[in-house]
Amino acid sequence: MTSLAVLNLAYNNFSGEIPHSLGSLTNLKALYIRQNSFSGMLPSFSQCQQLQILDLGGNTLTGSVPAWIGTDLLNSRILSMRFNRLHGSIPSIICQLQFLQILDLLTNGLSGKIPHCFNNFTLLYQDNNSGKPMEFIVQGFYRKFPRRYLYIGDLLVQWKNQEAEYKNPLLYLKTIDLSSNELVGGVPEEIAEMRGLKSLNLSRNDLNGTVVERIGQMKMLESLDMSRNQLSGVIPQGLANLTFLSVLDLSNNHLSGRIPSSTQLQSFDRSSYSDNVQLCGPPLQECPGYAPPSPLIDYGSNNNP
Template identity: 50%
Template structure:
């Protein structure tokens, strides 16, 4: 690609697609003033005339117009031709990296570098191209992460980064979320919506409130489990201490043991007598009832 093209300061439409152009993209694209500075739109009606000695020999009036492939179809631009600023270098044999100077082309509306052999990373501050409506970097060998600054381009309506070697999580924004998986497919190490491949730990990042509740519930379960275990251990120790404290005292103290068993015998006799009296009262009938109770 000849570098002297970069000296065409008023160049707005550069289309070298479907050729055999090789080597790298020139770094001096920022010399094209029409793509780097906000200029007034070109006049759509132009007067061309030749005047000699006060006499007009030739005069013509024409309208600016051009046929331009835009978003996959060809359109004729006329009245707004001055606003259309585009670079299309697709379907060539370009190699090397995307030059950093390309971010100075702030007036670009369309940039198509697809179907080449470009490698390296996408320019990190590509978000500086705020007027970009069409961006196609597909079918290259680009690697690294998708720059987060890409999410700052609010006007972007067509995006194709497919079939590269991009990796990491796809940035999210109200604008980028409108693109489907076809814009990113063909990058094996790329993850996140809208691709079906989820990033590691994406579930935690997507719903932090839910995960906090789950962590709290898990800690609560562990706490409750610890209290229950402590309760049962304490209960067992109390039972053992009480049982052996009582039985050990009886085994070691003879008089206390005799008194205890005498108490049990007396309690057993009284309990038996009480049961018999109650049974007799229940079965006595008529005039013999008082006598029966008295005898017992």
């Protein structure tokens, strides 16, 4: 089956290891095996250099995130390995995937630090509003005659705290989800350079340091979840500049100081900031001793003092 372009085995009850022979499908563009019971380590797909979508979520795969993804799958646009049993660190070599729009490593056992090179994801660096369609022209037969078909893919993803299946997600979604792992260290400042990113979820790790100071550059961000970490320091004023932000969760950290004043940040529920003992200001209780600034009065240049 050397001409096979799309293989969709999702939502079955397949078990055992993923056959190594799949790595010989050199024309494969999309592989969906999510929501099965595949186990063991991922075989090499180094020969599948046209592969754009690798959807492995919802299995019990073990081992680490393979380095060959970053060296050989340079056309990758979707990499979903969510809900598996992967361990080890996130290899910085995956930053070579310039066309990547969706990186989903939710709920594994990944450890180590977040690579500082995520700003190399070129499509996430660009702040244009849409991506390219996720469509493939595949060969088929109709009444024994060859025919070309348009295959439109889908993806299961968590978007704005809701898990749903999206048809043609690359038209809109630009997401990174590293939540529910064992990641440590600070949040790299380079993340703020991903101006096209729409959803960032780093929750339920062991990250420390501060919220990225330049986060206000991420103008397209609609959902930000950094809850249940060890983050400290103040909330950057730039967060108030994210006018598309509709989901925010900074709860269960060690943040302090006053929440910046803006229509945007005060519109979120108290739960977005809860369990930060030293954090204050609306929508939480007001900071002790806080007095609002006095309005400036312009008496005009023609008036006597």
